[in-house]
Amino acid sequence: MKTFNPDEITIDCQDGQQLAATLYKPESEVKGAVLIGPATGIKRQFYQSFASYLAQQGYGVITFDNRGIGESLSGTIRASKASLQCWGEQDMPAVLEALKSHFPGKSYHLIGHSAGGQLVGLMHNANELSSIFNFASSSGQLSNMKLPYSLKANFFMNVFVPLSNLFFGHTKSQLVGMGEPLPKAVAQQWRLWCNGQGYVKTAFGKTVGQHWYHELSTPSMWVNASDDDIAIDENVADMLSVFKKLKVDTLTISPQAHGLAEIGHMKFFSRKSEGLWQHALNWLEQHSKG
Template structure:
């Protein structure tokens, strides 16, 4: 796989926040452009090999760090005012506008990993997206998890997050292998939304006063894996129910079918799982 043209840039949000981003430009004719929307607390570099694969196949791609994460962490994490909600309302729309400027006159797609797909309904410009391919995107509702994992998830969400926020002013999620350190309001919303039904739906009429979940009709493919304790089938269905008009399809992967030992919540985007990447490419090519 050849390395395509890769450029680092800074994207300015409507409120002046600056996001670190990476652009992958195809060296062949552009077929479309992709907003690579990351999971909670995951840096853009994690998606680099996958983004390059899409670029090799004709898709312009932007990966980015949400505010308060990685290269977009402009203040000490304990002082960050970032939240999941502003990631969807401010960060993702700004990245989409940048994608449209860099790759004009084409179709725009969202590839969402976990939170990246959950938050699309907060984007004021979501109607500009032609299709969505999600991996491990679900409501993450605790009550739908199997008991063995539920104990771990309950500990992280309902004990570790409040304790860490109180002690350190942010959540040291890296201590438990849960990505980058999280701003306290990101972790607090994550906790609240996973304890309710429909994830972000729990905030409708409370902190979320305008959204576009009820209006989105774009074609979407929701892919999960049988060994994902978080994005299990029940939680995928729960998240999809937040989009009443969405044209959604589901696909559940079994690792052994693709010569893999595991996929879980994270490994779709690993270079060791390249055998899975044509699933995303084929979806984009059709839409």
């Protein structure tokens, strides 16, 4: 794959928060425009190869760091007020508006990774998406997970997160291979939602007063990997139960069928997994208009 030179941009959210983002402009006619929603605590650089691939196929793309993560952290992480909820309510809508500004008059698509797909129903402008393609997006419900991974997941959420927040004022998730350090409220909400059913549904009528999970009727594809211990079929179904009108297709892919040693929760976006990207491209081609 040839080298692609994107542009670094800054995106302003409605509440004044600024986000670090990367803009990928195709050299050819723009077929559509894609917002890549990152997983919890994952920086935008992780999606660089995948975003470059989409741009070379004619799609405009924006990747970004959620507030409190990577270059979108302003001040100290202890002082960050970021939460999963504001990622969906503030950050993702702002990035979609930026996508519309850079690629006017096109079709707009979300490619969500884990939380990047789960939070779509908090976006006030989500109905402007022509399609949704999610990988490894599920409720992450701890009680559905299988042994031995469930022991590791429960330890991280219910022991490591509260202790790390108590002693350090944030979650040092990088110490256990769980992405970037997380602002306290992000980790607290993540823990609460994964201990419940339906992920964000846990917060309906509590911290979440308004949402669009019951209204969205967008065509969506939910892809998980057979060797993913988190986004197992039961948790994908649990997440989908929160949506009432969404048009849903599901697909489970196995590493063996694609000549890969592993896909898991993260490696769909790895350059080594480029053979998998055709799934996303086919979906975009089906739902795009130039």
